[in-house]
Amino acid sequence: MTMQTRRHPIAGNWATLLLPIAADDSIGFDKLGEEIDILIAARVDGIYSNGTAGEFHNQTEAEYDRIQEMLSSRCRAADMPFVIGACQPDPHLMLGRLRRAVPLKPMAIQVILPDWWPLTYPEAVDFLQRASDVADGIPLILYNPPHAKRVLTPAELADVCGPCPSVVGIKLADGDDQWYADARANLEEFSLFVPGHHLARGTKSGIAAGAFSNVACISPRGAQNWTDLMRTDIDTALEIESRICAFMDDHIVPFRRAQGYSNAALDKLLAAIGGWGPVGTRLRWPYRFVDAEHAVSLRAVAQAMLPELMNP
Known part of the structure; x- marks a missing residue:
């Protein structure tokens, strides 16, 4: 299959839906609706649900359905593109989520490879082919993050995704110059979504279609402005990226390295x-979350280092 028939127009700055979690571990659906409205008003390129930061691994099937219905109905009313994450470590539950997402008609549906026991490559192809059948023509995006049980190289991703025509995009971690060369050689027919804080580099390389973005977690509108800037002034966008990465490395990543907080907690x-927005820092039990008082102290740091994001 050629690049012209495979590559999908999905691109740009995609904001993740974060679950407002109450002290009793319930989802604050009123706050979730408010959050969706704020993201729509920010005019991001799109909104997606049930990534890692959306705690897809820690919700019931009834909650999953309610989240997707809320997202899809509000986005359709506002003409806002949306992607639904059908991710679930259990392959049968994931196919069930995928099947129930199809009637909501998202722009695409995101899946992971079943994750309790790593799949062999033939098993991965098998799974994605079954998912393609269930998706009933809706494009799929494979989510293969650094914390997956099996992180695939660009060549391996091409081998696994190539036989599955519904897989049009891949969300993944990028790497060094050799990784970009390998991605260019193997994955040009796919829309690639790199980490949000590397989007300018990925855009300049010609490899990245966009990001399901952690930068949009800081500021949806600021991240959108930065993404738009990449189309007209990539050098300035790269300079902003260097400060975003410095902020992440110096002030956010230490919460994971030194204290073991998850990526969802960091987002x-x-x-x-x-x-x-009304998200808060709380994760669902048993996962630990960063106390909100840290956000207050770091806000001034972010405003000084990243005024383009914090004051869009």
Whole structure:
């Protein structure tokens, strides 16, 4: 299959839906609706649900259905593109989520490779072919993050995704110059979504279609402005990226390296630093979350280092 028939127009700055979690571990659906409205008003390129930061691994099937219905109905009313994450470590539950997402008609549906026991490559192809059948013509995006049980190289991704025509995009971590060369050689027919804080580099390379973005966690509107800037002034966008990476490395990543907080905890911390919506830092039990007081102290740091994001 050629690049012209495979590559999908999905691109740009995609904001993740973060679950407002109450002290009793319930989902604050009123706050979730408010959050969706804020993201729509920010005019991001799109909104997606049930990534890692959306805690797809820690919700019931009834909650999953309610989240997707809320997202899809509000986005359709506002003409906002949306992607649904059908991710679930159990392959049968994931196919069930995928099947129930199809009637909501998202722009695409995101899946992971079943994750309790790593799949062999033939098993991965088998799974994606079955998922393609269930998707009934809706494009699929494979989510293969650094914390997956099996992280695939660009060549391996091409081998696994190539036989599955519904897989049009891949969300993945990028790497060094050799990784970009390998991606260019193997994955040009796919829309690639790199980490949000590397989007300018990925855009300049010609490899990245966009990001399901942690930068949008800090500021949806600021991240959108930065993404738009890449089309007209990539050098300035790269300079901003260098400061985003410095902020992440110096002030956010240490929460993971030194204290073991998850990526979902870090994304919620970023949203609390940005202060743009009613998300909060709380994760669902048993996962630990960063105390909100850290967001207050880091907000001034972010405003000084990243005024383009914090004051869009």
